[in-house]
Amino acid sequence: xAQDCDKPEKNxxxxxxxxxxxAGRRGVLMLGAVAATSVxxxxxxLASTAASVLNCKIPIPDPPHTGQYITQDGKLVAANTKGxxxxxxxxxxxxxxxxxxxxxxxxxxDPSSREAYVNYIRRLQHGTSGFTCYAxxxxxxx
Amino acid sequence: MTSPVYAADPPAARVAxxxxxxxxxxxRPSGATHLLAAPSPELLDALAAGPADAxxxxxxxxxxxxxxxxxxxxxxxxxxxxxVAGLAWRI
Amino acid sequence: MRHRHxxxxxxxxxxxxxxxxxxxxxxxxLYADYPTPEDDIPDLTVRLYPERPWRxxxxxxxxxxxxxxxxxxxxxxxxxxxxxxxxGMNLQVALGWRRHLLLHCSAVERDGRVLLMSGASxxxxxxxxxxxxxxxxxFLGDEFAFVSxxxxxxxxxxxxxxxxxxxxxxxxxxGGVVGPVLEDTPKGRIGxxxxxxxxxxxxxxxxxxxxxxxxxFGAPESVEAMAPSEAFVRLTQASTNYVALGQAGFSAxxxxxxxxxxxxxxxxxxxxxxxxxxxxxxxx
Numbered sequence: 104x105a106q107d108c109d110k111p112e113k114n115x116x117x118x119x120x121x122x123x124x125x126a127g128r129r130g131v132l133m134l135g136a137v138a139a140t141s142v143x144x145x146x147x148x149l150a151s152t153a154a155s156v157l158n159c160k161i162p163i164p165d166p167p168h169t170g171q172y173i174t175q176d177g178k179l180v181a182a183n184t185k186g187x188x189x190x191x192x193x194x195x196x197x198x199x200x201x202x203x204x205x206x207x208x209x210x211x212x213d214p215s216s217r218e219a220y221v222n223y224i225r226r227l228q229h230g231t232s233g234f235t236c237y238a239x240x241x242x243x244x245x
Numbered sequence: 246m247t248s249p250v251y252a253a254d255p256p257a258a259r260v261a262x263x264x265x266x267x268x269x270x271x272x273r274p275s276g277a278t279h280l281l282a283a284p285s286p287e288l289l290d291a292l293a294a295g296p297a298d299a300x301x302x303x304x305x306x307x308x309x310x311x312x313x314x315x316x317x318x319x320x321x322x323x324x325x326x327x328x329v330a331g332l333a334w335r336i
Numbered sequence: 337m338r339h340r341h342x343x344x345x346x347x348x349x350x351x352x353x354x355x356x357x358x359x360x361x362x363x364x365x366l367y368a369d370y371p372t373p374e375d376d377i378p379d380l381t382v383r384l385y386p387e388r389p390w391r392x393x394x395x396x397x398x399x400x401x402x403x404x405x406x407x408x409x410x411x412x413x414x415x416x417x418x419x420x421x422x423x424g425m426n427l428q429v430a431l432g433w434r435r436h437l438l439l440h441c442s443a444v445e446r447d448g449r450v451l452l453m454s455g456a457s458x459x460x461x462x463x464x465x466x467x468x469x470x471x472x473x474x475f476l477g478d479e480f481a482f483v484s485x486x487x488x489x490x491x492x493x494x495x496x497x498x499x500x501x502x503x504x505x506x507x508x509x510x511g512g513v514v515g516p517v518l519e520d521t522p523k524g525r526i527g528x529x530x531x532x533x534x535x536x537x538x539x540x541x542x543x544x545x546x547x548x549x550x551x552x553f554g555a556p557e558s559v560e561a562m563a564p565s566e567a568f569v570r571l572t573q574a575s576t577n578y579v580a581l582g583q584a585g586f587s588a589x590x591x592x593x594x595x596x597x598x599x600x601x602x603x604x605x606x607x608x609x610x611x612x613x614x615x616x617x618x619x620x
Contacts, residue, residue, distance in 0.1 A: 267565035
């Protein structure tokens with residue numbers, strides 16, 4: 104790139120050396136209420152760390168269907184249906200979902216239920232609780 | 246208790262673009278981008294003349310603008326925000 | 337890798353290597369009309385591989401890697417190999433491209449100026465761009481817009497559009513050809529739409545942006561002007577490389593929001609959305 108990094112970029116309204124802000128000429132400067140916020144730091148969405156994504160949660164099943172059981176291929180059925188597994192005692196985190204998908208059995212969950220949970224997660228659709236968490240396991244994250 | 250004395254990088258360390266009521270600021274030393282509302286951009290520029298406490302800052306600003314609002318408590322609050330954002334510090 | 341494919345999309349030359357023939361064959365077919373990287377030198381490499389050796393044959397699942405990679409992306413079944421290839425290509429661009437400011441926007445061009453549409457999945461930006469292309473606009477891309485760091489013009493990235501769920505039917509209803517279609521992917525049903533030949537032929541032609549929309553599909557019809565500072569913040573969230581570009585990214589993005597008006601629009605259905613775009617474009 105041709106630009107010289109020591110010189111300020113020239114853009115409309117841009118100035119590195121002169122007083123700036125809305126009161127560029129002599130005008131009123133409101134000092135604001137003590138409790139107000141005047142500084143917002145940009146935190147790009149994609150700067151989320153591995154830790155924060157893996158802490159997102161997937162409730163199994165999603166809240167409208169609490170209490171339903173999960174078949175081995177990930178579908179929801181009435182509680183106590185033969186052959187289906189009970190839901191996990193709490194929502195699973197992204198980290199735990201990742202482990203289950205990779206064949207491991209994280210602590211706190213019945214290992215024989217792993218496949219049912221994984222298939223349930225794979226069937227998650229946009230709009231279901233936990234879908235964003237699952238999709239974010241797949242999505243690019245710089 | 247003596248009032249805190251604030252300092253900031255010289256203006257050339259920042260690239261500022263007034264977008265509307267908010268000013269977008271790129272801070273070269275950290276690579277961070279911030280959006281600032283008055284009087285924060287003006288405070289950073291007022292520090293160009295050297296480190297200053299809230300009273301001095303108020304006087305520097307009063308030389309350029311008609312100030313509204315009681316000065317020093319608000320200036321301390323704004324400077325605190327700028328410090329958290331990494332745009333200023335206490336010496 | 338035993339199977340390979342090279343393709344140039346907009347400014348990016350890709351080389352895709354795969355342990356299986358399927359994904360490469362699907363790419364070859366979908367991208368049949370696209371050029372190959374100049375002098376056969378790719379910018380970015382994608383690898384589709386089995387995480388464990390037996391995963392090449394036993395319930396084969398495709399893991400994605402390349403020049404840039406993520407340690408914990410879950411692999412996809414081989415039947416969704418084309419999706420894996422698409423995600424791999426997206427990933428390499430999102431993590432590795434530095435020559436332009438990347439925005440998650442769809443883009444179409446008319447009369448030498450570009451309409452940018454920014455939004456998350458489900459906002460309708462990809463569907464609207466595809467429908468506008470079917471209505472005669474030049475298709476520049478459904479997912480990524482490449483903004484020049486020098487002069488702010490928008491460079492096309494006219495990959496095959498990836499249409500999700502209801503969008504497949506909507507585009508077919510408008511006369512678009514959608515295929516192949518993958519079912520039961522992590523994102524639901526996905527259908528691929530190939531841009532018209534002229535959009536591919538003009539993939540190196542940039543144009544300056546004229547209007548920026550933040551669409552919301554399925555909302556009552558509404559139009560709200562967006563202040564440049566809000567558009568700025570929203571676009572930092574919609575860029576995969578804003579931070580990495582440092583001051584150049586800051587300058588490009590502030591230039592964009594200062595020179596291009598931004599509107600948040602709600603639209604209940606595609607027909608309304610298209611009518612609104614026509615009207616707002618005329619007023620811009």
